[in-house]
Amino acid sequence: MRKLVVVGNGMAGVACVDQILKYRHGFDITIFGEETHVNYNRIMLSSVLAGEKSFDDIVLNDIDWYQRNKIRTRLGVRIKQIAVNRRVVADTDGGEVEFDNLILATGSRAFIPPIPGVDKKNVFVFRTLDDTRALLARAVPGLRAVVIGGGLLGLEAARGLQVQGCNVTVVHLPGTLMERQLDATGGLYLRKRIEDLGVKVLLGCRTESILGNGHVEGLRFNSGENIDAELVVIATGIQPNVELAREAGLMVNRGIIVDDYMETSEPGIYAVGECTEHRGQVFGLVAPLYEQGQVLAATITGNRGPEFTGSVPATRLKIMGVDVFSAGSVHEAEPGVESLKFEDPAQGVYRKVVLKDGRVHGVVLVGDVSDDQRYVHWIKSGEDVCGMRRQLLFPPPAADGGLDVAQMPDSETVCGCMGVTKGAIINAIHEHGLTTLAQLKERTRASTGCGSCAGTCSRLLKAVAPDFEEDKIKTICACVPYSQDQLRGIIRSQKLKSAQDVLDIYGNGRGCEVCKPAISYLLDVVWCGDHVEDRSARFINDRVHANIQKDGTFSVVPRMRGGITSPAELRRIADVAEKYGVPLVKVTGSQRIDLLGVKKEDLPRIWADLDMPSGQAYTKGVRMVKTCVGSTFCRFGTQDAISTGVELERRLENLFTPHKVKMAVVGCPRNCAEATVKDIGLVGQDGSWQVVVGGAAGKGVRKADLLITVETTEEALEAAEVFFQYYREHANYLERTYDFVERFGIEKVRKDTVYAPPDAKRALIDRLRKSKDKSYDAWLERNNPRPAQFIQIEPLEVAK
């Protein structure tokens, strides 16, 4: 077997090996990697820094892949020398490995400009997983962080640090962010978006030195100004790792020089990836590097072709909520170049298509990048687009929801990262009977880079695969195009605290009566009540803590825990009903008393006169715990239903839930308070409690499922609490427990709640307690009402 040595265990090198494995290659393969990790998706490091992904999420080839393919892997080893004549490589420990063929995939490293003080502590680069981990370890909330460099990587680093809670400033030497990919206007739109996220941007600033005694304390600019900094990230570009090749006598310029077959100047030695220079061009983006890998795999297995002929540079910024795409040549300086532009400052959308001789030469998209691959296709194909000038800035109306897959030519690239065309995807679907996106990823590698083409891939599957089942993502509404699960993740990872922030960054900025209450609920539960409450995003019931009726009046239901009241309370209720002329007093089905037809302006005074807590009868929250008399008086009672019910209500009251939560506790299986058709029910029996969940007696009737049977009252209360918090955290807004339990299945619910590992159970209880600590009786807002919340405003002057 011929020996193939690959120096470099990064994306380009391993992808090339992956391609070689597709041939009958006959190689004995050894890969050397200087990092100690298996091949991971370096472009996703920004997502790791921003807390959106874990390291496991970005692994491209796990250790099993190396073993399965019999690839010898030497990680954490740096090759220091190539002895070209002896055909061996030597590592830093003096170990030597022979090769017949050698692939250099040494990649590149962060370029560090010669600024005095770059060696100080807490000055980082952002290039590897270890860099990312170091940054995450250091980035604490409130830390003043400065990113030097406002290119792609610098901006992604800045956003990641800002998500971690740092106060981030981006310092950039040119006058435009991402100036290599954007024009001045596009840069302005991007700057606005970045600043909206809370990242400060300083342009035209040359850093003269990094200040500090041992560790960094600030930066000095050549203008003489200083800024404070406790952490600095240098993101001023990358430089190819060429030293090894240069010392071995290979032809090297900025990168290792390769021809169209990825051959270096030395026979039998090849290079691929960011370390290469092809026709005077070096590459820093993933798509051309994968293309190089395909070419090299063919070459090294004895083929002559395909050839690498360079590529269209295309860049996409990966910051959630900040969509930027750029491809080709975007500056109009050349003669014969013209451009078409569209600007919508209110929506933050900017589009520019650069034309040369009637062909698309480049494109800049900010704010809406849904049809980016259209432009890449035009740039690559070089077709004359003069006849379509009116459609160039926007997709034709038929393709309003994105790109219409039927209209895409087979040659069009769907996955720009992995270079997978529509034709290749369709062939793979037919040939291998693929039905899921996961299978498609595995087979074609499409959508395994930046992942932005997942939607197009799904649409292709849907159109072509007969058995395709779409992952049903139910979005809340058109204002915010995410599922509630996704939104929970976004709110948590992006540390969003207010409904308007969610709408501004991830929605249309406006919202509606459907999404606003849902987002408000999600914020409350994700942050355990420690969010920024925005009453404008709440339904009127949750602003005035009463239930609006058909005539615009309100109903008032005070809390009577467990349905227990007293003569004094009843007297106050009667007094209130008389004093405020309440038209209807009704005993409810929930063992409480409802005062109906109350005027909004009377609410705060009525609450004060009642001197009872809010019964939350108007909101998606904890309604009541109905009880039977239980062992207190009943001849048949086996358990103390009343005090257990009162305690359960105390523990959960004032909390918000996806939908209303009605509960009941009964002292014996005769079930007088109907616990088996409640969201949560406790059914007492001799010596134990049954805890049942997901019951209903509304539009439909559903008998609750048994969650668990326990011996003590405390265990029963805890089981109810654990389920309650689990429902709060996992159900969709407006999903009752009976739909939730059916959707999840009672087995899963049991496994994740009462039978969960002790720390998971503890964590649920802890989050419940945290929310509970933040909660309060809403009717106490009578002491400090919001401006004009309850009154009708009298004009300052009378109309005459």
Next chain:
Amino acid sequence: MTRWIKLTHVDNVPPREGRVVRLGTTQIAVFNTEQGFMAVENRCPHGGGPLADGIVGGTTVTCPLHNWRVCLKSGEVTKGCADGAPPVRTFAVEVRNGIVMLGVNAAEAAA
């Protein structure tokens, strides 16, 4: 001729919310939208619901009773009605020195 009446301090109408101002027998729903203050009659053409209590999205308010949507600029009902409801009456509003001012037709004001 339009007369301008001082209604209330801007602080009494928080962002993206509505409040009711009583002008004689008419209830006016004043909103503080992303595009400035706007006012309509506080009566949904569907069931007379209090529009001032609705959720505001951009320059649209949704009636809290049955989710009819009303455009605050034009008064048009944009969602809910099957066969065209009459528009809601709109009023001219301006903010001067932190005071919301309502523009009323002199003849109407007299009536």
